[in-house]
Amino acid sequence: MKNNLLTALIALVFGFAGAGLWSLSGLGHGHTRDYLLANPQILPEMSEAYQRSEAENRLAQVSGEVKEPFQGAVLGNPQGTRVLVKFTDYGCTYCRQSIAGIDRLIAADPELKVVVREWPIFDGSEQAARMALAAAAQGKYPAFYHAMFDQGPPSKANVARAAQIAGLDMPAAEKFAASDAATGELARNMAFARSLQFTGTPSWIAGDEVIQGLVPEQRLADALAAEG
Numbered sequence: 001m002k003n004n005l006l007t008a009l010i011a012l013v014f015g016f017a018g019a020g021l022w023s024l025s026g027l028g029h030g031h032t033r034d035y036l037l038a039n040p041q042i043l044p045e046m047s048e049a050y051q052r053s054e055a056e057n058r059l060a061q062v063s064g065e066v067k068e069p070f071q072g073a074v075l076g077n078p079q080g081t082r083v084l085v086k087f088t089d090y091g092c093t094y095c096r097q098s099i100a101g102i103d104r105l106i107a108a109d110p111e112l113k114v115v116v117r118e119w120p121i122f123d124g125s126e127q128a129a130r131m132a133l134a135a136a137a138q139g140k141y142p143a144f145y146h147a148m149f150d151q152g153p154p155s156k157a158n159v160a161r162a163a164q165i166a167g168l169d170m171p172a173a174e175k176f177a178a179s180d181a182a183t184g185e186l187a188r189n190m191a192f193a194r195s196l197q198f199t200g201t202p203s204w205i206a207g208d209e210v211i212q213g214l215v216p217e218q219r220l221a222d223a224l225a226a227e228g
Helices: 002-014 016-025 030-038 040-066 093-108 126-137 141-150 156-166 170-177 180-195 217-225
Strands: 074-076 082-088 112-118 203-206 209-212
Touching: 074 093, 074 141, 082 093, 082 180, 082 217, 093 112, 093 141, 093 217, 112 126, 112 180, 126 141, 126 156, 126 170, 126 180, 141 156, 156 170, 170 180, 203 217, 209 217
Parallel strands: 082 112
Antiparallel strands: 074 112, 082 203, 203 209
16 A cells, blocks of 8 residues: 555656656665655655756757757857857747846856757747847847847837847848748757757756756856856
C-alpha cells in the first residue's frame, strides 16, 4: 500500500513517465522508499532537479544552433563571449517589460551577446517579426527592435513607423520580409521553441540554463555567470 502511495506521489511530481521509471528502477523499494515516505518535503526539490536535468538534456540537442543568431539579429556585442538567447514577440507585454533590464545587462557587460529569436505567437505579430528580420539584414536590428516595442502592440501603422525610425530602406525591407529566408527563420525559431518545450514568451537560454517567463535581470545575470 505504501509503495503504491509513493508511486502515486512520484507521478504527481514527475509525471507518469517518471513514476514508471521509478517503479522499474528498484528505488521504490526498501530503505529509499521508507525514507521518502518519512520525508515527503524533499519531493519538490527532487522535482526541480528532475525538471532542470530534462531541460538541460533538451538544450544539449540544439545548443550549438540556437545560440547562433540570424545574421544581424543581435543586441549588445555581436562578438561577445557570454551569450543570452531571448525568444520574443512584439505583441508580448512581458517581453516589452524585459527590455530595460536587458539593456542594463548589456551596459554592464561589454562581453554580453544577446541573440534574439523572433517567435511571433500572438495574433498580428508576424509582420513585425518579419520586418525585424529585414532590419537585421540591413544592419539596423537594435534600432528597429527598440522602436517596435516603443510603438505598442503590432499593427501595420506601428510596424511602418518603427521601420521609419530605424531608417530602413523600405522597398528592400518589404521584399526581404516576404522572402523565403524570413519564413525559414521563423519556422526555425518555432522548431527550437518546441524542442525546448517553451510555452510562451519571453523565454531564455542563459548560459547552460533554460528559463521561461519574465524574470529579474539578476536571475539571468546569475545564470550567465554560472555557465560552465
